[in-house]
Amino acid sequence: NAGVTQTPKFRVLKTGQSMTLLCAQDMNHEYMYWYRQDPGMGLRLIHYSVGEGTTAKGEVPDGYNVSRLKKQNFLLGLESAAPSQTSVYFCASSYPLGGSGRRGNEQFFGPGTRLTVL
């Protein structure tokens, strides 16, 4: 049981390049999230998904796109990377609110991806 995994762990991009971050979970969770963490800040929500085939915007969605074609995977795309997107990106997953008893509100986090845009 690997939990939540993220690929890659580190990446350096040049301004204008594109890339996709992959998040995978093997806990059969319905909900998945992408957060970013900047120095001196807590995590902020970029996009989220409440089920396969669904996505929605979070607090800081500009410059990112997401897809949830399979329940276990949640992809975060940067079409044209900017230095302002230099950050650590975290994926998380959970059961639906109120689901699976007391664990229905616990989010499980991946190890993070450190992205640098030059």
Add this chain to the structure above:
Amino acid sequence: AQTVTQSQPEMSVQEAETVTLSCTYDTSENNYYLFWYKQPPSRQMILVIRQEAYKQQNATENRFSVNFQKAAKSFSLKISDSQLGDTAMYFCAFMNYGGSQGNLIFGKGTKLSVKP
């Protein structure tokens, strides 16, 4: 919109001593959860403790306990018998139970150093 405030950017404590980290939040909701997450240098986010707003009893998990004051919108974390492995960033987080997305709203964190 909900906000979470951690007023202590950094704190330090001697090994085996007790330390309390502060957190306040602002919401108009009545049903919500509060969490403390630990982020060690490895960067992994680890759930420390959670509190359901409808419960009056403060949550405890071994050496970790909270002081939940709903009327004051305060949610502090007490770490007893501090250990070197407790050195980490600690984030307070809020989740609106009534919302459909279940996302967490985080404070900016408190950097805790446990000194030998």
